[in-house]
Amino acid sequence: MSFFADVMNRINDKATGTVTCPECGKKSKHPTIKIRRQQALLCPSCKSLFVVHSK
Numbered sequence: 001m002s003f004f005a006d007v008m009n010r011i012n013d014k015a016t017g018t019v020t021c022p023e024c025g026k027k028s029k030h031p032t033i034k035i036r037r038q039q040a041l042l043c044p045s046c047k048s049l050f051v052v053h054s055k
């Protein structure tokens with residue numbers, strides 16, 4: 001993720017980020033606000049719930 005995109009995500013709660021599912025390795029998009037708050041995300045591929053621990 002570029003620095004510019006990172007800044008945009010920080011000021012826009014409707015922004016989405018791409019995360020990689022730890023179960024199946026599939027990438028999917030989720031609201032950045034949920035990722036930042038480390039809320040459970042549902043993988044659309046394998047239907048597993050996971051939490052992304054970001055920086």
Ligand SMILES: [Zn+2]
Pocket residue numbers: 021022023024025026043044045046047048
């Ligand atoms: Zn998955």
